[in-house]
Amino acid sequence: MARSIDKTIQRNFIPPIKNNLSEQLNVFQTSSKDISTAMNKSNSLLTTEDQKMLTETITTNDTSHSIITTTTTTTTTKTTIAKATNSLEAGCLCPFCNGIFQMTCHRPISEISCGHIICYQCFVLNTNQFGCVQCKKPSEENNSNMKLSSTINVLSDDKNGVQQVMPETIENQILNVFHHVFKLSDFRHNQWEALNAALHHHDCFILMPTGGGKSLCYQLPAIIDSGVTFVIAPLRSLIFDQKQRLNLLNIPSAALTGNISPEEANEIYRDLYKDIPAYKIVFITPEKISMSDQLNNVLRDLYNRQLLARFVIDECHCVSEWGHDFRRDYSQLGQLRLNYPEINLTLLTATATPRVQQDILQQLNINGNYKLFVQSFNRSNLIYECIPKENTDIALSQIANLIKINYQNQCGIIYCFSRAECDRTAQYLLAHNIHALSYHAGLNDALRQTIHMRWINNECQVICATVAFGMGIDKNNVRFVIHFSIPQSIEGYYQESGRAGRDGEIANCHLFFCYDDYIRMKRLILNDDESKSSKQTKQVRINNINRVYDYCLNNVTCRRAQLLEYFGEIFSSSECKGTMSTECDNCRQDFRTSSLDCTRISIEILKLLSDLNQTNSTLSYIIDILRGVNNKTIRDAGHHRLRAFNLCQQLTRLDVERLISRLITDGYVKQEFIEQQSSITAYLRPGTNAIQLTSLSSQRSGSTTKIHIELTIRIEQVNNDHDEEIQNPKQKLIEQINEQCFIELKKELKSIFSTSSYSNIISEQTIKALVKLMPRSKEKMIKDIFEITDELYKQHDFNRLLRILQRFGSERDEIKRKNVSQNSSDSENEIDFSVDFTDRTTHNKKRPTASIITTTITKRKRASGGSSF
Numbered sequence: 001m002a003r004s005i006d007k008t009i010q011r012n013f014i015p016p017i018k019n020n021l022s023e024q025l026n027v028f029q030t031s032s033k034d035i036s037t038a039m040n041k042s043n044s045l046l047t048t049e050d051q052k053m054l055t056e057t058i059t060t061n062d063t064s065h066s067i068i069t070t071t072t073t074t075t076t077t078k079t080t081i082a083k084a085t086n087s088l089e090a091g092c093l094c095p096f097c098n099g100i101f102q103m104t105c106h107r108p109i110s111e112i113s114c115g116h117i118i119c120y121q122c123f124v125l126n127t128n129q130f131g132c133v134q135c136k137k138p139s140e141e142n143n144s145n146m147k148l149s150s151t152i153n154v155l156s157d158d159k160n161g162v163q164q165v166m167p168e169t170i171e172n173q174i175l176n177v178f179h180h181v182f183k184l185s186d187f188r189h190n191q192w193e194a195l196n197a198a199l200h201h202h203d204c205f206i207l208m209p210t211g212g213g214k215s216l217c218y219q220l221p222a223i224i225d226s227g228v229t230f231v232i233a234p235l236r237s238l239i240f241d242q243k244q245r246l247n248l249l250n251i252p253s254a255a256l257t258g259n260i261s262p263e264e265a266n267e268i269y270r271d272l273y274k275d276i277p278a279y280k281i282v283f284i285t286p287e288k289i290s291m292s293d294q295l296n297n298v299l300r301d302l303y304n305r306q307l308l309a310r311f312v313i314d315e316c317h318c319v320s321e322w323g324h325d326f327r328r329d330y331s332q333l334g335q336l337r338l339n340y341p342e343i344n345l346t347l348l349t350a351t352a353t354p355r356v357q358q359d360i361l362q363q364l365n366i367n368g369n370y371k372l373f374v375q376s377f378n379r380s381n382l383i384y385e386c387i388p389k390e391n392t393d394i395a396l397s398q399i400a401n402l403i404k405i406n407y408q409n410q411c412g413i414i415y416c417f418s419r420a421e422c423d424r425t426a427q428y429l430l431a432h433n434i435h436a437l438s439y440h441a442g443l444n445d446a447l448r449q450t451i452h453m454r455w456i457n458n459e460c461q462v463i464c465a466t467v468a469f470g471m472g473i474d475k476n477n478v479r480f481v482i483h484f485s486i487p488q489s490i491e492g493y494y495q496e497s498g499r500a501g502r503d504g505e506i507a508n509c510h511l512f513f514c515y516d517d518y519i520r521m522k523r524l525i526l527n528d529d530e531s532k533s534s535k536q537t538k539q540v541r542i543n544n545i546n547r548v549y550d551y552c553l554n555n556v557t558c559r560r561a562q563l564l565e566y567f568g569e570i571f572s573s574s575e576c577k578g579t580m581s582t583e584c585d586n587c588r589q590d591f592r593t594s595s596l597d598c599t600r601i602s603i604e605i606l607k608l609l610s611d612l613n614q615t616n617s618t619l620s621y622i623i624d625i626l627r628g629v630n631n632k633t634i635r636d637a638g639h640h641r642l643r644a645f646n647l648c649q650q651l652t653r654l655d656v657e658r659l660i661s662r663l664i665t666d667g668y669v670k671q672e673f674i675e676q677q678s679s680i681t682a683y684l685r686p687g688t689n690a691i692q693l694t695s696l697s698s699q700r701s702g703s704t705t706k707i708h709i710e711l712t713i714r715i716e717q718v719n720n721d722h723d724e725e726i727q728n729p730k731q732k733l734i735e736q737i738n739e740q741c742f743i744e745l746k747k748e749l750k751s752i753f754s755t756s757s758y759s760n761i762i763s764e765q766t767i768k769a770l771v772k773l774m775p776r777s778k779e780k781m782i783k784d785i786f787e788i789t790d791e792l793y794k795q796h797d798f799n800r801l802l803r804i805l806q807r808f809g810s811e812r813d814e815i816k817r818k819n820v821s822q823n824s825s826d827s828e829n830e831i832d833f834s835v836d837f838t839d840r841t842t843h844n845k846k847r848p849t850a851s852i853i854t855t856t857i858t859k860r861k862r863a864s865g866g867s868s869f
């Protein structure tokens with residue numbers, strides 16, 4: 001809506017440049033009529049309350065200080081115009097900026113006390129700071145910022161043809177500054193409304209997606225407002241970045257951060273104590289407010305002199321303990337409303353669930369009367385993808401290939417788990433001729449700033465960073481964000497991946513995940529005694545990481561739908577599928593799904609964990625038991641005789657992991673961490689909520705307690721024999737051979753390609769196809785497998801793959817020939833096929849039908865610009 005309003009206004013608003021003032025005034029008259037028509041038009045699209053707000057004219061606190069005020073008479077105007085006309089005859093250029101006088105930003109403004117004329121923009125930006133920009137004469141009267149809110153803007157004919165002065169409306173001021181200070185043309189969603197609300201003295205809570213344009217919603221009002229706007233931001237890097245952008249726009253700003261010298265700080269304080277401070281925006285950190293008396297004194301002084309314009313809390317999710325970046329000092333900001341009740345607050349964030357929003361408002365003592373601006377969090381230009389990480393080396397080489405193939409001369413960010421990982425990743429990429437730099441909190445401020453600047457200036461292609469490189473990073477052309485390790489929360493992931501594609505062009509977000517990283521991170525949170533996190537805060541962080549891991553494992557649901565659901569937004573995956581060029585990895589693939597009621601399976605899993613409580617069992621071991629893997633360790637331990645053995649034979653390994661991950665997230669299962677040498681192992685145990693689930697099995701039917709655990713899984717190959725209760729044991733052995741063959745082929749490929757990654761040449765799907773078709777000759781391999789060409793075969797000595805396929809092929813043939821009876825058990829393959837997940841003696845229960853991952857080939861519709869893992 002805002003966009004359409006604005007377009008109408010803009011088309012009519014900027015008049016052509018004219019060489020003399022009377023001509024300019026004529027043009028302006030016409031255009032002002034157009035504006036009011038446009039405003040009327042746009043008003044018809046607004047609610048009554050909005051219309052009232054938009055038509056409200058500004059009331060100044062002291063109009064007598066204005067040169068041209070709302071009460072200025074026609075005579076005064078004529079004098080001004082006469083002066084302006086004289087001055088304009090001498091070249092029509094603003095003497096300060098040399099810009100041509102126009103009727104909008106560069107329209108001439110005369111100052112009453114000295115009679116000099118400058119353009120409106122210089123007037124807004126400089127006159128109050130330096131006195132008259134021509135004679136530098138300070139004027140007690142001229143120096144009031146109030147005049148900025150009430151300068152003449154529109155001249156229109158009255159009935160008698162006499163030009164009259166109209167007060168400048170807030171809308172016009174917004175448009176002026178928007179077009180001519182920020183040099184922007186189209187408002188983004190909600191900007192127009194938020195700017196109006198702020199300038200009409202409302203508290204504003206602005207939730208916009210990353211890169212949505214939140215900064216404008218406080219920067220623009222700060223220029224128009226009288227007094228100084230204080231922006232509370234969480235990081236120096238963010239402040240540094242914002243300040244630089246304001247410098248480019250000639251908007252006077254300062255930062256009272258810990259890294260400035262006492263002299264610099266004193267200079268800023270001196271300015272703030274002036275009658276009219278030069279700075280329009282001052283950045284501070286929440287810690288500064290908590291700790292600095294000097295700052296609090298100046299705030300009080302400005303408040304008493306009515307020169308405190310607004311408080312802006314950037315990244316306000318940090319206020320909430322439920323937010324992902326919670327900061328203790330942020331929670332003290334509730335004092336602002338109590339200490340400065342007249343001052344409006346503007347809250348900005350890109351990540352706040354409804355629960356976090358409520359908490360923020362409560363913490364900040366904002367009740368009822370505020371304007372909320374929420375919009376879809378969907379970043380429609382981002383392509384989300386999760387990639388299982390085999391190990392660090394393979395992931396590194398995958399990343400190097402990905403950048404070389406897909407992102408030549410395009411810049412990106414790689415988020416790493418630790419400082420060491422940043423350094424290692426950057427070194428690896430450098431060794432592969434990719435210009436990468438490492439950025440983390442271990443570097444000193446100056447070096448971090450240099451690296452940041454080199455990246456901003458496109459002197460370095462990739463930045464390998466910890467999350468310290470996050471909020472406030474505004475580089476428009478970031479084409480990819482790679483997470484080398486899983487992020488700490490969904491909000492964190494949304495923020496970090498949101499650094500990509502801020503120019504609105506397509507960009508990719510690749511997330512590498514593995515169970516080891518997940519437990520490493522969890523372990524770190526549990527061991528974190530330094531940050532003095534409360535037990536509750538730790539639990540929040542643990543829940544956050546569990547959610548992220550669930551997200552990574554979920555190979556069914558649209559990534560956008562998953563992310564947006566987290567923020568309380570309902571998103572239809574058809575929207576993602578409908579935009580082929582930016583489909584997420586799950587939407588990109590064709591598969592059918594089925595919903596499984598996993599309640600009973602879950603109960604059995606908990607019983608299994610309880611049975612194994614004395615034995616330390618890892619996730620991988622539990623999955624092996626559940627999937628009936630017939631290996632020596634299981635056999636030696638006698639675990640193939642357990643009731644749960646083979647319980648999930650028809651689920652893929654990933655599905656079983658997803659189910660267990662769900663049980664962990666819901667507290668039915670917990671992980672116990674044991675440190676052995678330098679590695680951490682997590683053992684699974686029944687969790688605190690386990691009893692709620694296991695007690696279900698002893699409840700009579702018809703009981704009111706209902707826990708329902710459902711899992712939607714992919715059905716890639718439907719088992720036609722639905723009614724067959726137990727899968728043919730022959731088939732099971734074949735599956736195991738397939739699985740083993742798949743693993744060996746991957747190992748062999750790794751060794752064939754040694755230094756580089758094979759995954760860009762031979763995809764996971766191709767390996768699966770090899771297993772399925774099991775070609776026994778070179779010719780058949782080339783004929784059956786599309787990706788394998790004669791040239792590729794020779795170039796990489798695929799005879800090595802052929803030998804594996806021949807070996808497993810004959811094993812498979814052998815099994816097919818053998819008549820393996822359902823109850824047979826030889827000494828080598830001792831499998832108890834009679835297990836069922838409900839009752840070991842019951843065979844007439846229907847099992848869920850699921851896919852066999854090793855025989856699955858999914859159709860990939862590659863999106864443009866995406867990777868080809």
Ligand SMILES: Nc1ncnc2c1ncn2[C@@H]1O[C@H](COP(=O)(O)OP(=O)(O)OP(=O)(O)O)[C@@H](O)[C@H]1O
Nearest residue numbers: 184186187188210211212213214215216350472474
């Ligand atoms: N109306 C607009 N038209 C064009 N560009 C805009 C507009 N508003 C903002 N921008 C630009 O969009 C980019 C992102 O804006 P901004 O930094 O304010 O985003 P943000 O919402 O604060 O994002 P983040 O939460 O990620 O920091 C900036 O380069 C800004 O100049």
